[in-house]
Amino acid sequence: MSMLSIENLVANHGLLNAVKGVSFSVEKGDVLSIVGSNGAGKTTLFRAISGVHPIVSGSVLLDGDAIDNVSANRRVEKGLVMVPEGRRLFSDMTVKENLMVAAEHGRKGDWVLDKVVDALPGLKSIVNKRAGGLSGGQRQSVAIGRALMSNPTILLIDEVSLGLSPIAIGELYESLDHLKQKLDVTFIIVEQDLNRAITFSDHTICMLEGSIELEGKSSTLDKKDIYAAYFGVE
Numbered sequence: 001m002s003m004l005s006i007e008n009l010v011a012n013h014g015l016l017n018a019v020k021g022v023s024f025s026v027e028k029g030d031v032l033s034i035v036g037s038n039g040a041g042k043t044t045l046f047r048a049i050s051g052v053h054p055i056v057s058g059s060v061l062l063d064g065d066a067i068d069n070v071s072a073n074r075r076v077e078k079g080l081v082m083v084p085e086g087r088r089l090f091s092d093m094t095v096k097e098n099l100m101v102a103a104e105h106g107r108k109g110d111w112v113l114d115k116v117v118d119a120l121p122g123l124k125s126i127v128n129k130r131a132g133g134l135s136g137g138q139r140q141s142v143a144i145g146r147a148l149m150s151n152p153t154i155l156l157i158d159e160v161s162l163g164l165s166p167i168a169i170g171e172l173y174e175s176l177d178h179l180k181q182k183l184d185v186t187f188i189i190v191e192q193d194l195n196r197a198i199t200f201s202d203h204t205i206c207m208l209e210g211s212i213e214l215e216g217k218s219s220t221l222d223k224k225d226i227y228a229a230y231f232g233v234e
């Protein structure tokens with residue numbers, strides 16, 4: 001049984017059909033990357049899976065159980081945790097306070113403050129700093145750290161590297177590689193850097209205008225085909 005299955009998912013923004021019947025499955029321990037141009041529907045898909053955007057039809061199954069009527073908070077408690085695009089930290093709170101908020105609301109488990117701080121780049125030196133004053137890379141570290149505090153079994157990270165410096169991206173992926181190898185976390189990432197996406201993931205999906213245009217094993221996909229799928233070139 002797949003850890004997460006998405007079946008024929010449809011999600012709209014008003015009259016606009018943003019996700020048009022998307023289906024895929026993720027196995028436990030796998031990394032799936034979702035790529036595609038701006039407006040392809042990646043964020044809407046993530047938000048629908050997380051339960052913060054309504055679905056019109058279709059189904060989300062976690063460990064074989066449909067969770068369509070489960071609230072977003074309850075999904076987090078079940079281990080389905082999203083790092084939203086734009087990180088969404090509480091600017092006036094310290095890094096530590098941002099992390100502790102997630103501990104109160106998430107699943108209980110091994111991921112406690114010290115372990116999270118050790119697992120992500122640069123967190124140790126900023127735990128007592130206000131989140132509002134951090135760099136993009138630091139904010140992404142805190143956002144992923146906050147998600148880990150909820151002890152996810154499946155972690156969705158929207159726009160992993162968007163807006164970050166090359167050094168910050170390198171450090172972040174080093175940490176994610178480490179998490180992938182050492183831990184029982186299944187990842188789905190949205191990544192606009194195609195090389196990063198296919199190197200880090202086992203499977204890749206390319207979305208175009210709300211549908212899956214191309215999917216396959218990352219190691220066997222041809223980059224030329226992915227670029228063609230990005231732009232809908234036949």
Ligand code: ATP
Binds near residue numbers: 018036038042
């Ligand atoms: P991006 O990388 O720009 O976030 P994306 O692949 O994540 O792109 P979505 O943000 O899911 O795509 O957008 C899918 C479609 O829904 C686009 O046509 C977009 O313009 C539209 N859309 C997204 N958010 C809203 C909103 N809040 N209100 C109305 N339309 C929206």
